[in-house]
Amino acid sequence: MEDLECVFRWVIGSSVRLRERNVSEKRKVLEPDAGAIIFLHRSQFVADAFESMEDVIILGTGCAGLTAAIYTGRAQLNPLVLEGTQPGGQLTTTSEVENFPGFPEGIDGFAMMDNLRKQAARFGARYAHAKVDRIEMADGVKRLVCGEQSYEAKVVIVATGARPRLLGIPGEEEMFGGKGVTTCATCDGAFYRDMDVVVVGGGDSACEEALFLTRFCSKVTLIHRRDSLRASQIMAERATTHEKIEMAWNTLPQAVMADEKGFVRGMRVKDAVSGAEREIPCKGAFIAIGHIPNTDFVEGLLERDGDGYIVPETGSQVKTGLEGLFAAGDCVDHVYRQAITAAGMGCQAAIEAERWLAEQ
Numbered sequence: 227m228e229d230l231e232c233v234f235r236w237v238i239g240s241s242v243r244l245r246e247r248n249v250s251e252k253r254k255v256l257e258p259d260a261g262a263i264i265f266l267h268r269s270q271f272v273a274d275a276f277e278s279m280e281d282v283i284i285l286g287t288g289c290a291g292l293t294a295a296i297y298t299g300r301a302q303l304n305p306l307v308l309e310g311t312q313p314g315g316q317l318t319t320t321s322e323v324e325n326f327p328g329f330p331e332g333i334d335g336f337a338m339m340d341n342l343r344k345q346a347a348r349f350g351a352r353y354a355h356a357k358v359d360r361i362e363m364a365d366g367v368k369r370l371v372c373g374e375q376s377y378e379a380k381v382v383i384v385a386t387g388a389r390p391r392l393l394g395i396p397g398e399e400e401m402f403g404g405k406g407v408t409t410c411a412t413c414d415g416a417f418y419r420d421m422d423v424v425v426v427g428g429g430d431s432a433c434e435e436a437l438f439l440t441r442f443c444s445k446v447t448l449i450h451r452r453d454s455l456r457a458s459q460i461m462a463e464r465a466t467t468h469e470k471i472e473m474a475w476n477t478l479p480q481a482v483m484a485d486e487k488g489f490v491r492g493m494r495v496k497d498a499v500s501g502a503e504r505e506i507p508c509k510g511a512f513i514a515i516g517h518i519p520n521t522d523f524v525e526g527l528l529e530r531d532g533d534g535y536i537v538p539e540t541g542s543q544v545k546t547g548l549e550g551l552f553a554a555g556d557c558v559d560h561v562y563r564q565a566i567t568a569a570g571m572g573c574q575a576a577i578e579a580e581r582w583l584a585e586q
């Protein structure tokens with residue numbers, strides 16, 4: 227009876243929740259769904275384990291991930307979407323999105339992500355909370371290891387986004403997202419019309435944010451910790467010669483100061499040379515000191531650039547070079563980083579995933 231190795235299986239209705247790792251670990255971990263106990267031949271066990279593998283797992287619920295979910299859902303691939311530590315992504319921290327096409331009055335960032343989520347669910351997307359530690363590849367199967375748990379899929383779309391780097395100074399977190407501290411001039415700049423603001427950073431992003439803000443704000447103070455900008459020459463020149471932009475060189479942010487209502491009233495800074503401290507009055511503090519892509523979990527598996535962004539295959543925006551593994555949105559894109567561009571990449575990844583599955 228050796229070849230009739232039997233295992234117990236618990237099932238609810240037709241749902242099969244065994245995983246392939248159960249096969250290798252021989253009967254060790256059977257998911258405790260309540261119901262009838264049946265006997266199962268080992269070969270059947272393997273077949274069922276394969277059937278229980280997901281077609282598509284999408285990592286991330288920002289614009290890229292949810293757009294990929296809508297497209298793969300409509301393609302009847304029944305995607306499983308794993309939400310990480312920030313369900314809804316960066317837009318959930320934005321008060322109003324005015325530049326996403328189709329919303330003439332603008333839309334609240336949280337509401338927009340909620341709509342995308344519901345739209346994907348309407349086409350069969352399922353959601354689970356899990357933080358992926360690593361992806362293992364074996365014989366075309368992608369195993370997503372999430373602590374003690376693991377998921378398996380034929381296709382994985384990585385859309386884990388990027389998080390803005392923050393200063394880590396007092397007041398920053400408390401006033402972030404709605405009380406005056408923000409990381410996106412494109413999203414929030416218009417709310418600071420005729421007000422004084424500061425931008426922190428010395429790279430292209432900081433210059434770009436500062437220049438964008440001059441359209442609305444009465445004065446923009448660009449705070450940089452050194453005496454020369456990291457930004458490209460053309461951006462640096464535009465910023466330093468703009469009449470509305472005042473440079474604060476060798477200036478180290480110390481704290482974001484709040485008014486009596488808890489909104490930003492200024493930034494306390496320290497002169498890196500003299501050590502003298504002062505407060506720069508402002509209603510908005512834009513932090514533009516770079517982004518950190520959420521890609522640590524693919525280290526050693528996918529090619530990443532020096533800043534951690536996933537490097538797509540030449541000629542594609544979303545193919546990673548590994549079969550059936552795609553990447554989209556801000557974990558790949560370090561240039562545009564807009565909701566609409568992330569959504570576009572999610573769409574591309576979904577279509578590529580669908581084609582790849584059809585070819586298999």
Ligand code: NAP
Nearest residue numbers: 393427428429430431432434451452456514515516517560
């Ligand atoms: P970045 O080039 O890495 O610049 C980050 C800036 O923040 C640097 O000036 C850095 O100071 C400063 N900084 C970092 N940590 C800080 C801290 N704790 N306190 C104070 N200052 C801090 O990042 P980025 O500007 O986001 O640009 C990222 C990439 O995107 C770059 O390759 C850039 O060229 C590109 N980009 C291009 C454009 C464009 O072409 N229009 C627009 C945006 C971004 P130090 O200089 O002292 O290190």
